[in-house]
């Protein structure tokens with residue numbers, strides 16, 4: 129099939145809830161609603177969009193698809209529904225076997241994947257430190273509702289394969305739980321489907337866009353380059369999000385090019401029908417501001433109090449309290465669909481909104497020294513990926 133006739137395919141991890149679900153809804157609405165400024169970059173009157181929801185079970189995907197169909201009832205222009213396909217793939221990003229099976233399914237289903245939203249994530253939450261919460265709220269309420277330091281997390285939590293034991297020599301190397309789900313599972317999956325992420329070099333094709341979902345909570349103080357998995361960290365979630373910043377922004381720096389090239393090389397050129405001259409994907413990063421989701425499992429009354437706090441922050445002028453996940457999906461979807469990708473790559477963007485002023489996408493400062501860490505980080509990620517691959521292949 130001519131590559132111009134191929135559908136536009138988007139893969140969204142963690143698409144059954146919160147931000148991932150909102151990204152699916154917003155992407156569909158914006159894809160089929162072209163504006164005069166060329167946004168979205170790819171929309172055409174006849175183009176088809178396939179949105180593939182990656183979830184941990186078929187039931188979760190089916191329930192999300194039913195919800196999206198209901199949401200779209202009054203939101204799509206006439207004729208658009210017949211050009212939309214909602215598909216799903218089952219994946220547990222902490223499980224090597226699950227990633228390999230999902231990658232094989234995706235390679236079989238799609239010749240080209242145009243957008244991947246690396247959205248799924250976990251917070252290894254244990255409890256709230258109420259004394260610390262009271263102190264931070266009394267000192268700076270908006271900061272306490274934006275970057276909460278009172279979220280106590282599990283230290284040294286590992287993925288299930290290692291918690292359940294097994295012969296170390298046979299298993300892929302152990303992984304920190306947050307690192308595996310938030311970063312490495314995605315990183316490994318992307319390499320396994322790399323042939324679908326390469327675009328033909330001929331115009332008007334543009335590189336596939338990998339939109340990593342970062343966080344406003346990333347903080348260089350939570351990250352140690354000698355512990356990239358964050359297994360010694362008391363803030364493994366924030367460590368994983370800081371790592372995401374460095375991984376994505378470092379992919380543009382000369383220091384990391386050797387590793388980025390090794391990573392984006394197609395693993396099985398002999399089996400692939402792709403032309404030899406292809407363009408690798410690009411990495412982009414966006415965060416949703418602060419949205420109301422269940423990523424931190426707390427009782428209903430705390431969720432209620434948290435949402436009141438979010439609204440107070442919005443009322444006091446915080447631009448980051450988007451609250452509604454659909455508003456939080458603004459920046460990730462904008463990164464995927466913007467016609468101005470050369471202007472927006474290499475920076476971190478966030479969804480924002482102000483009371484009465486509607487939605488915005490704002491560039492977000494990254495405090496990490498990306499240049500200093502990118503080569504070492506990319507080198508460690510590639511070493512770990514290759515070790516995983518060797519171990520997994522030896523198990524077949």
Ligand SMILES: NC(=O)c1ccc[n+]([C@@H]2O[C@H](COP(=O)([O-])OP(=O)(O)OC[C@H]3O[C@@H](n4cnc5c(N)ncnc54)[C@H](OP(=O)(O)O)[C@@H]3O)[C@@H](O)[C@H]2O)c1
Nearest residue numbers: 142146147184220221222247248249309343418419421423
């Ligand atoms: N909420 C916020 O204010 C906020 C702020 C900044 C950044 N973010 C980022 O936004 C993204 C989405 O978070 P959210 O707030 O929407 O939370 P959420 O509603 O809990 O969504 C997380 C999703 O990730 C999936 N997931 C978790 N572990 C997985 C694994 N091992 N394999 C496959 N899927 C897995 C979950 O699936 P299950 O349903 O099966 O558990 C769920 O669908 C995350 O990257 C988060 O860091 C959120």
